[in-house]
Amino acid sequence: xxxxxxxxxxxxxxxxxxxxLPLVARPYQALAERINADxxxxxxxMRQWSEQGLFRRIGLVLHHRALGFTAxxxxxxxxxxxxxxxxGQRLGRAPGINLCYQRPRRLPQWRYNLFCMVHGxxxxxxxxxxxxxxxxxxxxxxxxxLLFSTQVFKQCGGxxxxxxxxxxxxx
Amino acid sequence: xxxxDRRLINRLQLGLPLVRHPWRVLAAELESSSNELLxxxxxxxxxxxxxxxxxxxxIERLGGAFTLAALAVPEERFEEVAEQLQGLPEVAxxxxxxxxxxxxxxxxxxxxxxxxxxxxxxxxxxxxxLLNLPKEETYHVGLYFPA
Numbered sequence: 252x253x254x255x256x257x258x259x260x261x262x263x264x265x266x267x268x269x270x271x272l273p274l275v276a277r278p279y280q281a282l283a284e285r286i287n288a289d290x291x292x293x294x295x296x297m298r299q300w301s302e303q304g305l306f307r308r309i310g311l312v313l314h315h316r317a318l319g320f321t322a323x324x325x326x327x328x329x330x331x332x333x334x335x336x337x338x339g340q341r342l343g344r345a346p347g348i349n350l351c352y353q354r355p356r357r358l359p360q361w362r363y364n365l366f367c368m369v370h371g372x373x374x375x376x377x378x379x380x381x382x383x384x385x386x387x388x389x390x391x392x393x394x395x396x397l398l399f400s401t402q403v404f405k406q407c408g409g410x411x412x413x414x415x416x417x418x419x420x421x422x
Numbered sequence: 423x424x425x426x427d428r429r430l431i432n433r434l435q436l437g438l439p440l441v442r443h444p445w446r447v448l449a450a451e452l453e454s455s456s457n458e459l460l461x462x463x464x465x466x467x468x469x470x471x472x473x474x475x476x477x478x479x480x481i482e483r484l485g486g487a488f489t490l491a492a493l494a495v496p497e498e499r500f501e502e503v504a505e506q507l508q509g510l511p512e513v514a515x516x517x518x519x520x521x522x523x524x525x526x527x528x529x530x531x532x533x534x535x536x537x538x539x540x541x542x543x544x545x546x547x548x549x550x551x552l553l554n555l556p557k558e559e560t561y562h563v564g565l566y567f568p569a
Contacts, residue, residue, distance in 0.1 A: 268476055268477050268479075269476075269479075270476070271474055271475050271476035272438070272475055272476040272477065274460055274463055274464055274467075274475070275460070276443065276445055276446075276456050276457075276460070277442060277443065278444065279440075279442060280442070290442060294440055294441070294442065297440055297477070298440050300477075301440065301477075304480060305479060305480060306477040306478050306479045306480060307437075307478050307480060308436070308437030308438075308477070308478060309437050309438040309440070309444075309475075309476060309477050309478075310434060310435055310436070310437050310438070310475075310477075310478050311431070311434050311435060311472050311474060311475045312472065312473045312474035312475075312478075313431065313435075313471070313472055313473070314470055314471055314472065314473050317469075317470060317471045318431075318471065323517070325519065325526070335559075336559070339559060339561035340561050342561070342562075343561030343562030344562065348562060349562075350562060350563055351560075351561040351562040352557045352558075352559065352560055352561065353557070353558045353559035353561070354490065354555040354556065354557060354558055355555060355556070355558060357553050357554075357555070360551075360553060361492075361523070361553050361555070366490075366555075396521070398519040398520060398521045398523075398526075399519065399520050400517040400518060400519050400526075401518050401519065401520060402517070402518035403515075403516070403517055403518075404504045404507070404508060404516040404517070404518070
């Protein structure tokens with residue numbers, strides 16, 4: 252078995268991957284040719300990166316509005332500190348919740364500390380879905396608000412120094 | 423977009439396998455062929471339904487700092503402030519939301535110091551107070567859009 256990629260080859264591989272995976276039948280072979288390595292070395296390196304959590308999957312970024320997901324709501328809740336982990340984990344697992352984060356309160360201007368993103372095709376459907384979800388988890392009594400987005404000024408295009416390949420989903 | 427496009431998008435959101443012939447695996451699952459799937463993917467990227475296909479690097483593990491911030495912009499200044507933010511490369515997403523805090527955006531910088539400086543610059547530029555809401559805990563990240 253061949254040794255792994257050199258640090259220079261690994262860096263070159265990452266740079267190539269920033270542009271996306273080549274759209275060919277054997278993408279790892281195509282990448283290997285570009286960095287003067289062989290297919291197995293590239294696959295081995297990428298499996299390592301995947302196991303280390305450097306990337307979650309080889310997947311895609313959707314222009315979700317192009318698919319009709321125009322009802323984008325941010326559900327914010329004021330959860331007692333002692334319950335935040337439990338509630339966050341429960342809501343995070345619930346179907347339809349795409350992202351779930353704890354963020355700081357900024358009193359007195361902002362009291363909410365749990366943020367969930369829900370995307371849907373219709374506003375009424377998203378509202379009903381969230382209401383049902385809160386009832387199911389006995390959370391309807393917690394102070395909460397639903398902030399629908401009505402306009403997008405910049406969906407991506409954020410630049411940050413290390414790499415442009417990830418999408419900073421929600422800070 | 424037809425049924426195969428939809429099934430392809432849904433399947434790819436779960437990730438392409440790390441094997442020598444990944445498209446053969448998907449072709450078998452979706453009862454199609456490697457060439458057909460690759461052509462579909464080309465077309466979806468060209469049409470702008472998809473904006474990227476490849477490994478989704480975890481940018482936080484690669485380094486960098488992020489936050490979610492909000493502004494309460496007076497209605498008559500909304501467009502003007504949106505344009506001011508549009509000009510800043512650190513601003514990644516900017517959404518108008520129905521709330522007194524009506525402008526919500528994500529900042530991405532190389533360092534925490536960069537975030538602090540950018541927040542300061544936005545406050546100076548707009549003359550508006552900011553809510554800075556960095557992530558404290560992640561409970562779930564799993565964007566999935568059934569096509």
